[in-house]
Amino acid sequence: MASDNTLADKELIVKLRSGSTKAFSEIYSRFSEPIYLHLRKKIDCREDARDIVQEIFASLWQKRSMLPSDTCLSAYLFAAAKYQAINYIAHLRVSESVIQDLAKRLHAATAPTDYLARERNLSAVIETAVADLPDKMQVIFRMSRxxxxxxxxxxxxxxLSETTVKKQVANALKILKPKISTTISILITTIYNIF
Structure with missing residues (x-):
């Protein structure tokens, strides 16, 4: 005989498949925190772990009509968390590898004049973005970086409390990342084309 939890899962999946936001909310409230805690064991950054939880549930909603009615919600969601964590860690490693490779190439080569101009431009973009931060956040970010x-x-x-400092640095990075990512992408592309 199936357990009450399994029956509840089946009922939730049937309702979810038909587009019930109530069922989705129930699934989210039941599983989001355990999945977050599971991800935090593998991922150092709280914000990134929270983002992954949101991605998992957004994906669940998008794929709701394709879920088999006998899906075990906890197994499905924790498997999704596992694969998202693996992708996140792999992405970090690739990013670190690219940055290290780039640093080696830059160190080994004489920088062309246009690269130096781009480097100054990047520095100016970063400085402008940091200067646009709220005063308290800017001070904390400069002290940190x-x-x-x-x-x-x-x-x-x-x-201040350490928690406040951590939040201010994390918020500063969230604000700065989109402002400077395009400039960094252009710089990296240019450098790889040079070599």
Whole structure:
């Protein structure tokens, strides 16, 4: 005989497949936090773990009509979390590898004049983006990245909690990333074309 939880899963899937937002909300409230905690064991960044949870549930909603009615929700969602974590870690490793390779190429080669101009342009873009941050966030971000102080040291210097410092740095990165990513992509593409 099937357990009550399995029956509940089957009922939720039937309702979800028919587009019930109530069923989706129930599934989200039941599984989002356990999946987040599972991802946090594998991923250091809280924000990235939260983003992955959102992606998993967005995918569940998009693929709801294709779910077999006998799907075990916890197995399905935790498997999705596992594969998302693997992709995330693989992406980080590839990014680190590309950056290291790029650094080696730059170190080994004489930088052409146009590269130096692009580097100055990138520095200006970054500086402008940092200068546009709110004052408190800007100070914390500069202490973290330019002065290379730890969150604990910054918190002590500014008489703030470490959590506040971490949030300010994370928020600064979220604001800065889209502003400078295009410029970085252009610079990397140009450098790879040079070599």
């Amino acid at each position: 330019q002065d290379q102080l730890t969150h604990k040291e910054i918190a002590k210097d500014l008489n």
